[in-house]
Amino acid sequence: MRARLAGFSLERPGTLDEALGMLAASKERLTLLAGGTDLYVYLNAGVARPGRWLDLWGLDELRGIHEVGDHVVLGALTTYTELRASELIRGALPLLAQAAATVGAVAIQNRGTLGGNIANGSPAGDSLPPLLAYDAEIGLRSARGRRFVPFDRFYTGYRASVAAPDELIEQIRIPLGAGSSSRACRFVKVGTRAAQAISKVVAAFVLGRAGDGTVDHCRAAFGSVAPTPVRLRRLEQHVIGKRIDPALIRTSSDVLLSEIAPIDDIRSTARYRRFVARTAWQRFMEEVPGL
Amino acid sequence: MSDDCAEKTVETELEIEGRKVKVRAQMERQLPPWGKTTLVGKSLRRVDGPDKVTGAARYTHDVQLPGMLYGKVLRSPHARARVAELGLSAAAKLPGVLAVLGPGDVRGVRLGGREVLSAEASYAGEEIAALAATDEETAEEALSLIRVRWEPLPHVLEPEDAMAPGAPALQPGGNVLGGGFGPQTPGKPEVYERGDAPAALEAAEVTLERIYETPAAQHACLETHGAVAAWDGDGLTVWESTQGVFFVRSALCEALGLPASRVRVLCPFMGGGFGSKNSADRYTLLAALLARRSGRPVRMVLSRREDFEAGAYRPASRQQLAIGLTRRGRIVALTSRAVNPVGSALEGHYFGSCVGPVQDFYSCANVRTENYAILTSSPPPSAFRAPGHVQGAFALEQLVDEAADELGLDPVRLRLANLSANDPDSGLPYASNGLASCLRLGAKAIGWDSRKPPRTKTGRFRSGLGVAIATWGAGGGPPAVAQIVLHEDGSVVVLTGACDLGTGTRTVMTQIAAEELGVAVSAVLVANGDTRTTPYCLPSFGSLTVASTGPAVRLAAAEVKRQLLDAASPILGAPASSLLVMRGKVRHAVTGKSVAVASIAASLPARMIVGTSQRGPNPDGVVLASFSAQFAQVEVDCRFGTVRVKRFVSAHDCGRVLNPATWSSQIQGGVLQGIGYALLEQRTRDPGTGRQLNAGLLDYKIPTVLDSPPEIEVIDAAPPYPANNIGAKGSGEPPIIPVAAAIANAVANATGRRLRTAPITPARLLAALSAEP
Incomplete structure (x- = not known):
């Protein structure tokens, strides 16, 4: 451990209400600890923010995957292992299960949570593009009440979100039809190696077509190409109402390139990321079933 | 020594990490080759497997001593800078801090010609001050209280800059040195010449000249470097994660002025070295010095980041090679001009050289190599699994393939036609040479006959086959001493100084001793890696452990057996020559009358039998080398620029395989490490500060099992x-x-493009395919 632990305190609420009470009463911003797969890394690297930490791991109210009405509701503490194992997720929201399978190693998947991935807000978070592609909403909870924020309006900048200091992520809500099997979908992760690699580019695509073959639904979400995970709305609009053909693949690729802003960093270059993002999209479009 | 051939010594030669060394050796008793064996050659399970998987095996990282302190080092954040002022008092006053050392406190304590703490940093990561505290967090906090006023000095990271006119001189003699283990030839490159290569190149029917580049690659041992030091009066005990306890001891004795009798170094288990742990390092000495200052044991274990930043890496290379051939494919000339940036290399340590393959892979009368080791403002490199040959083979073995393409010849045939019956350098015959068999058996296993030229391949996924070979001096030799003790109950202890790097040394020595003695594996315990209780040998480096210590263990076992049969002779009423040992009993060869080994030992006046033997000389007039031919089948994804190794065949001649299971594991591990070198691994640094940007396993990617081909097929092709x-x-x-x-050649066969820079990253491959936007 590089961090001196004397600067840290850890509190362990027994119930969600107790946790919300602590958040409401605290003057300083509390650090929320779920599976620890990000925070412990920061701690070990000596860059964790000292102060009061709230350990949410014991709050069973934040667990579980349920079908509620026409939504799938996931507790914020749902782990990647649970996502991989859930029949409901594998059947209705397969991109989420696929993304979960690419996160770290099994030990990380046992501890890492969907809520933690969202709260950490890394632009490279692997579960985030599928959530964007599935029109997820984030259920924020505080002592003041509950509110839902569409996930594509959740982040306000690099690792910054609309969540208030007294709010925590309680659940993630996804429309049941978002991953309808009548739609083509794909999850793409490109890392430095085949496993246990942070993404150079990560993407999730969902595409539906009307009876006449024109595109009537499109979601294209990317990670690691901008300061936050992004939905490429111009790209989506560009293909809606059109038939998929080589010309559309070409023109939509140009739109894609105009809509992302990747950077050079230790894992890759902006140039390679642009190339790979475009290629991932082109491959998906070329391989949409029934073309 | 109780050997029959005691006293007479001769000079003999052994090759360590590509360099030939002369040593004295005592003649050894000649043992006939084993006939039918019951243990040797069998895949005996690792004798220490249960200890390792249950956590009972104690590694250096696991050592906990009463009152032990945690040592930490302050390292330079600058690539080159002078310490103008060093304020240690705030750190020293922090409660829990029991010892603080700056350069002034340890003046004269040197390692590899340099002070262990430096007031002038030669690289980012160099040790400036050290302290020890009651816990790791306090030590970290104390480090943050050290005040340093730095005077930055001009630095150079790249060899071209270090060689340029007007470059800052990093040492008085200038930045250019000869390579190898050095420095060899200050101010000049190291030159090797046989025949007249320039003239032969000029006259050759076909010539090719190419430039190849390889990256600085790091060992990434699972167990980071570290030591625990404890004083008892004037005596020092050090647990060190090392390949060689005796080299660590001599470094400690030399630096601290202690007699060998007072320094005990232990390493019963260790988690990987790959050449980076051949001797003591600065942290070893600092642990000992902090322990002396504080009067408490001190644990100095490097963090993963420090393990990357403190040095030990395979130096990068830039190699300009030329080859001359006849139209029919006979190699007539080879030249190499190699530049190796070697950072702040330590005297007597590995300096970087990659011209060996050009000298010794092929039969070629005209060879000239020029090797430059260039000082830069970088950490010191170290030996790394076949130092130099890995870089050199990447260049030469691609050039040979490029020549085959140019001539329209098959790469396997071209190689077979140019193999040398004798060592190309000395002209002496090899003691054994299975390289041609490696090529033939490997080609058959990979399906080489189905290889197609790149022009026949289209589409997004393209498959290719590639081959490459290796020759490596790996005959081992003296000094290596083994001692075997047969106890009164018939149990046996084998004492050897050899460290087991995880390769299975302990298991293989058990097999050798049990085979020769005729006792059960369960009766034998191998105790190793302790300078006080186990006899001398070289570190486990240079592929020499089995070939050096193995023969000594067999000799010691034979000596114990001789004494055992002599003792059994009166009991069984038969001459010793008519007796043999089988399954824990001494038995008459004809009558079958037998007596248990245990009851013989218990009947002896000494209640034990001790046999001590040493490895004899290598035979004169022959060259000892291991050989390999490897074949890769890759699939290139032309749209993402990624390379998947789909199949890999690794054929070897390394003589008799003592344990096929541990042997295959070692080869598969080497192949996987090579896949990382080919496709993934490279140190990246900030040019402004010289600090490494990927100092850790999060960003320095070594291959996972998913990056491995489903199977790495290992073939034994040894005569x-x-x-x-x-x-x-x-x-x-x-x-x-x-x-x-082999992988680069397979990529070229798949795509028709030549990747002459490692690692072959998607960005480089896409650029080569001209597919970038």
């Missing part, structure tokens, strides 16, 4: 090897030598 009494040569380093070249 009998007569040069030692166990018939085995070394196999530690050859498996990594050809890997990157």
Whole structure:
């Protein structure tokens, strides 16, 4: 451990209400600890923010995957292992299960949570593009009440979100039809190696077509190409109402390139990321079933 | 020594990490080769497997002593800078801090010609001050309280800049040195010449000249470097994660002025070295000094980041090679001009050289190599699994393929036609040489006949086959002493100084001793890696452990057996020559009358039998080398620029295989490490500060099992090897030598594009395919 632990305190609420009470009463911003797969890394690297930490791991109210009405509701503490194992997720929201399978190693998947991935807000978070592609909403909870924020309006900048200091992520809500099997979908992760690699580019695509073959639904979400995970709305609009053909693949690729802003960093270059993002999209479009 | 051939010594030669060394050796008793064996050659399970998987095995990282302190080092954040002012008092006053050392406190304590704490940093990561505290967090906090006023000095990271006119001189003699283990030839390159290569190149029917580049690659041992030091009066005990306890001891004795009798170094278990743990390092000395200052044991274990930043890496290379051939494919000339940036290399340590393959892979009368080791403002490199040959093979083995393409010849045939019956350098015959068999058997296994030229391949996924070879001096030799004790109950202890790097040394020595003695594996315990209780040997480096210590263990076992049969002779009423040992009993060969080994030992006046033997000389007039040919089948994804190794065949001649399971594991590990070198691994740094940007396993990517081909097929292509009494040569380093070249050749066969810079990253491959936007 590089961090001196004397600067840290850890509190362990027994119930969600107790946790919300602590958040409401605290003057300083509390650090929320779920599976620890990000925070412990920061701690070990000596860059964790000292102060009061709230350990949410014991709050069973934040667990579980349920079908509620026409939504799938996931507790914020749902782990990647649970996502991989859930029949409901594998059947209705397969991109989420696929993304979960690419996160770290099994030990990380046992501890890492969907809520933690969202709260950490890394632009490279692997579960985030599928959530964007599935029109997820984030259920924020505080002592003041509950509110839902569409996930594509959740982040306000690099690792910054609309969540208030007294709010925590309680659940993630996804429309049941978002991953309808009548739609083509794909999850793409490109890392430095085949496993246990942070993404150079990560993407999730969902595409539906009307009876006449024109595109009537499109979601294209990317990670690691901008300061936050992004939905490429111009790209989506560009293909809606059109038939998929080589010309559309070409023109939509140009739109894609105009809509992302990747950077050079230790894992890759902006140039390679642009190339790979475009290629991932082109491959998906070329391989949409029934073309 | 109780050997029959005691006293008479001769000079003999052994090759360590590509350099030939002369030593004195005592003649050894000649043992006939084993006939039918019951244990040797069998895949005995690792004798220490249960200890390792249950956590009972105690590694250096696991050592906990009463009152032990945690040592930490302050390292330079600058690539080159002078310490103008060093304020240690705030750190020293922090409660829990029991010792603080700056350069002034340890003046004169040197390692590899340099002070262990430096007031002038030669690289980012160099040790400036050290302290010890009651816990790791306090030590970290104390480090943050040290005040340093730095005077930055001009630095150079790249060899071209260090060689340029007007470059800052990093040492008084200038930045250019000869390579190898050095420095060899200050101010000049190291030159090797046989025949007249320039003239032969000029006259050759076909010539090719190419430039190849390889990256600085790091060992990434699972157990980071570290030591625990404890004083007892004038005596020092050090647990060190090392390949060689005796080299650590001599470094400590020399630096601290202690007699060998007062320094005990232990390493019963260790988690990987790959050449980076051949001797003591600065942290070893700092642990000992902090322990002396504080009067408490001190644990100095490097963090993963420090393990990357403190040095030890395979130096990068830039190699300009030329080859001359006849139209029919006979190699007539080879030249190499190689530049190796070697950072702040330590005297007597590895300096970087990559011209060996050009000198010794092929039969070629005209060879000239020029090797430059260039000082830069970088950490010191170290030996790394086949130092130099890995870089050199990446260049030469691609150039040979490029020549084959140019001539329209098959790469396997071109190689077979140019193999040398004798060592190309000395002209002496090899003691055994299975390289042609490696090529033939490997080609058959990979399906080489189905290889197609790149022009026949289209589409997004393209498959290719590639080959490359290796020759590596791996015959081992003296000094290596083994002692075997047969106790009164018939149990046996084998004492050897050899460290087991995880390769299975302890298991293989158990097999050798049990085989020769005729006792059960369960009766034998190997105790190793302790300078106080186990006898001398070289570190486990240079692929020499089995071929050096193995013969000594067999000799010691034979000596114990001789004494055992002598003792059994009166009991069984038969001459010793008519007796043999089988399954824990001494038995008459004809009558079958027998007596248990245990009851013989218990009947002896001494209640024990001790046999001590040493490895004899290598035979004169022959060259000892291991050989390998490797074949890669890759699939290139032309749209993402990624390379998947789909199949890999690794054929070897390293003499007799003593344990097929541990042997295959070692080869597969070498291949996987080679795949990392070929496709993934490279140190990246901030040019402004010289600090490493990927100092850690999060960003420095070594391959996972998913990056491995589903199977790495290992083939034993060894002819009998007569040069030692166990018939085995070394196999530690050859498996990594050809890997990157075999993969690059397969990529070229898949795509028609030549990737002359490692690692072959998607960005480089896409650029080569001209597919970038």
